[in-house]
Amino acid sequence: xxxLENINVTFGKGTETEVCALDIPALELFExxxxxxxxxxxxxxxxxxxxICGQILSLEGKIFITGxxxxxxxxxxxxxxVQMIEQDPRNNTVASMTIEExxxxxxxxxxxxALSFLKSGSxxxxxxxxxxxxxxxxxxxxxxxxxxxxxxRQAVAVAAVLLRNPKILLLDExxxxxxxxxxxxxxxxxKQLAADFKITVIMVSHDLEQxxxxxxxxxxxxxxxxxxxxxxxxxxxxxxxxxxKYTRVLEEEGVL
Amino acid sequence: MSINxxxxxxxxxxxxxxxxxxxxxxxxxxxxxxxxxxxxxxxxFTTGAAIYAVLITQTSISPLIALTLAGLAGSVAGxxxxxxxxxxxxxxxxxxxxxxxxxxSVNLQIMGKGNLQLVNTVTVFDAIPVNVRPFxxxxxxxxxxxxxFLLLKTxxxxxxxxxxxxxxxxxxxxxxxxxxxxxxxxxxNALTSLSGAVAAQYxxxxxVGMGTGLIVAVFAALILGESVCSPKSIFRLLAAAFIGSxxxxxxxEIGLRMNIHPWNLRIAVGLLLAVALVLKQAINRxxxxxxxxxxxx
Numbered sequence: 001x002x003x004l005e006n007i008n009v010t011f012g013k014g015t016e017t018e019v020c021a022l023d024i025p026a027l028e029l030f031e032x033x034x035x036x037x038x039x040x041x042x043x044x045x046x047x048x049x050x051x052i053c054g055q056i057l058s059l060e061g062k063i064f065i066t067g068x069x070x071x072x073x074x075x076x077x078x079x080x081x082v083q084m085i086e087q088d089p090r091n092n093t094v095a096s097m098t099i100e101e102x103x104x105x106x107x108x109x110x111x112x113x114a115l116s117f118l119k120s121g122s123x124x125x126x127x128x129x130x131x132x133x134x135x136x137x138x139x140x141x142x143x144x145x146x147x148x149x150x151x152x153r154q155a156v157a158v159a160a161v162l163l164r165n166p167k168i169l170l171l172d173e174x175x176x177x178x179x180x181x182x183x184x185x186x187x188x189x190x191k192q193l194a195a196d197f198k199i200t201v202i203m204v205s206h207d208l209e210q211x212x213x214x215x216x217x218x219x220x221x222x223x224x225x226x227x228x229x230x231x232x233x234x235x236x237x238x239x240x241x242x243x244x245k246y247t248r249v250l251e252e253e254g255v256l
Numbered sequence: 257m258s259i260n261x262x263x264x265x266x267x268x269x270x271x272x273x274x275x276x277x278x279x280x281x282x283x284x285x286x287x288x289x290x291x292x293x294x295x296x297x298x299x300x301f302t303t304g305a306a307i308y309a310v311l312i313t314q315t316s317i318s319p320l321i322a323l324t325l326a327g328l329a330g331s332v333a334g335x336x337x338x339x340x341x342x343x344x345x346x347x348x349x350x351x352x353x354x355x356x357x358x359x360x361s362v363n364l365q366i367m368g369k370g371n372l373q374l375v376n377t378v379t380v381f382d383a384i385p386v387n388v389r390p391f392x393x394x395x396x397x398x399x400x401x402x403x404x405f406l407l408l409k410t411x412x413x414x415x416x417x418x419x420x421x422x423x424x425x426x427x428x429x430x431x432x433x434x435x436x437x438x439x440x441x442x443x444x445n446a447l448t449s450l451s452g453a454v455a456a457q458y459x460x461x462x463x464v465g466m467g468t469g470l471i472v473a474v475f476a477a478l479i480l481g482e483s484v485c486s487p488k489s490i491f492r493l494l495a496a497a498f499i500g501s502x503x504x505x506x507x508x509e510i511g512l513r514m515n516i517h518p519w520n521l522r523i524a525v526g527l528l529l530a531v532a533l534v535l536k537q538a539i540n541r542x543x544x545x546x547x548x549x550x551x552x553x
Contacts (some may be wrong), residue, residue, distance in 0.1 A: 092425060
């Protein structure tokens, strides 16, 4: 589904502050798979996500999505089939608009007449989607997004993003700013919905608990390279083993 | 003040506030929707007046067509300002200042002189009896407001608003935020120059300095309106723009009749804006609902 070939992202080339942020000779992610990416700060996790969604375009190498070379296409084109949720709950929603308005904004597809009014499609569908989050959001359709708590706002962001039927979902520490009670709940719902809609997910996280027994693969990045590629779908790994591998990567990098 | 003085005063308040309310509406599009405090309007207002004046005195075009062309001229100015910012990566403030400066000379070139009189020309007011004129102008302004309201309620309108409030969302929806900045400034400057063209007919002339001080006046009107009618919805935002324009004009006319020396008019305007801002922030704190559009001021 997603294939990277000889990807190299270097900032400040030729200057004394030259730093290689990402160096991946080959990487293939399969359709509908859940891929976790962990690694120390500066290891290239966010860079990897930005390269896939098109926010970083100055790179060497090629990116293929379902066999098509999309290396040159810009972010706004890629957001037709990729969606990203970042750490800050304010990133994906418009504060002064209500939950319903935010969802309808996202549900509108390009190509439909821009001068049509926002209400299209039934409220019942939106209510059903929001009800899956189990946060009471379906009863608060007229609350403005800016007045919601971080977790609620992030949940609205997830619902909104999923309304666009993305093929690929990128999650950049998206539960980091949410309280520890809501975070696992939100993550579970994303997992269910991703499985339902066969979305390929790449989740960046600092939380080893989150990645330990979820998904198909765990990548440990180090200095822009893939240091470990653990296929957790076939081989169950214990937390101790994962911590050991992670520690080894940090030692090799010189962090520890 | 006697009734004989009051009625004409109210009439002129309604007429002038109708004209300038269109510029305030333009400010809603450029500032509240797209987040661009556009100084171009000080010159594009005059561009509308200049284009209208030249067309009407030197050609036999009908006033309505001349008005339309004046509006189009404003939209060209809006495109230029927006491109300076979007493609040239010049800051919003400087883009507006640069275009305002350039347009000043362009306006002089259009008119061929500093002031162009509209003597013996047809105006859109000719068919309207004088005592009904204020109401017709209010109706005209409200019609434009109504169309704008409908526009802001469409998907396009929501995207325009998103562009100002949270530009990253625009990209996530597959659009480029720059395009909406351009369209927002096109609309706001087209409205401004349209208003300038109507003003030229009202005053009977087009003058290169007509637009000076417009940005402060229009901001004062918007803020004044928002402190009286808090913009918790798009309808209330537009209502605030219109009401604020009337209140501003009313305060101005009362000020004129209070024998404020012409030199001190700007003190009065500045104080009015300050009072409006303080009032708005005091009222702000009481509200639990977020205001529509780009805030900060």
